[in-house]
Amino acid sequence: MIESLKNKSNSIALIGSSNDPRKYGNKILLDLTKKGYTVYPVNKKEKEIEGLKAYKNIEMLEEIPSIINFVIPPDEGLVVTRDLVEKGYDNFWYQPGAESDEISEFLKINKKNYIDDKCIMVVTRLSSVSYTHLRAHETRHDLVCRLLLEK
Numbered sequence: 001m002i003e004s005l006k007n008k009s010n011s012i013a014l015i016g017s018s019n020d021p022r023k024y025g026n027k028i029l030l031d032l033t034k035k036g037y038t039v040y041p042v043n044k045k046e047k048e049i050e051g052l053k054a055y056k057n058i059e060m061l062e063e064i065p066s067i068i069n070f071v072i073p074p075d076e077g078l079v080v081t082r083d084l085v086e087k088g089y090d091n092f093w094y095q096p097g098a099e100s101d102e103i104s105e106f107l108k109i110n111k112k113n114y115i116d117d118k119c120i121m122v123v124t125r126l127s128s129v130s131y132t133h134l135r136a137h138e139t140r141h142d143l144v145c146r147l148l149l150e151k
Contacts (some may be wrong), residue, residue, distance in 0.1 A: 001067060001091050001111050005124055008036045010066035012120075013058055015080060016039030016098070017071075024095060025071045026050065031121045040065060044045035058084060068122055069093045085110050093120055106144045 012032060017039075018025035025041045025043070029050055032039045040051040044056045055061055058068060070077045070091060077098050084092075088123070092107060092114040099116035107114040 001115060002118075002123055004066050004091075005037075005120075005148065009038070011038040011040060011044050011063060012067045012069055012135070013040045013043040013055075013061060013065035015058070015070050015072055015077075017043045017046070017058070019023060019049050021044060024097075025070075027132060028071060028095070028121055035124055037108070037124075043048070057085070058089065065091075066145065067091050067093050067120075069095065070098040071095045072098055074103060081106065085112060093118075095119060113140050 008087055014025065014029055014032070016025040017029050020026055022150050029039055029041055029052075032051070033052075039052070040061050041054045042056075042058060043049060043054045046054040048054055058065070068084065070080070070093065072080070073099075073106075076093075077094065078100065081092060090112050092105065092112060093139060094114070094116040096117075096119055104114065104116050
């Protein structure tokens with residue numbers, strides 16, 4: 001799934017997108033769109049996020065996204081994940097803090113592609129991020145995403 005990020009024509013649905021600049025649902029959206037990715041903000045309350053049409057759920061999108069990225073609490077994420085798996089979706093990505101053992105086990109049992117231990121913002125700029133930062137995300141704890149750029 002990480003390989004699909006090399007092709008920027010692949011789309012990303014961001015569940016938990018936000019207009020609040022303090023939230024990662026906003027930071028990730030801005031980061032990925034700035035890098036040239038097609039991102040579909042998914043938020044059941046908003047009509048527009050950062051100038052982009054917001055969708056209440058994945059089924060409302062104009063296309064099937066290449067990656068479904070989660071930046072919502074794990075208990076909500078599990079409910080959404082179960083629904084999406086039942087509807088045949090694949091390629092799930094859980095931001096640090098959005099993952100859980102229960103979600104991972106469910107996806108494993110259902111033979112779905114998923115990532116639950118990496119920040120998509122970091123992975124999309126691997127060439128400029130230090131090894132220390134990547135190791136921090138491997139812990140799978142709710143870590144603040146601080147870029148330690150190598151000069």
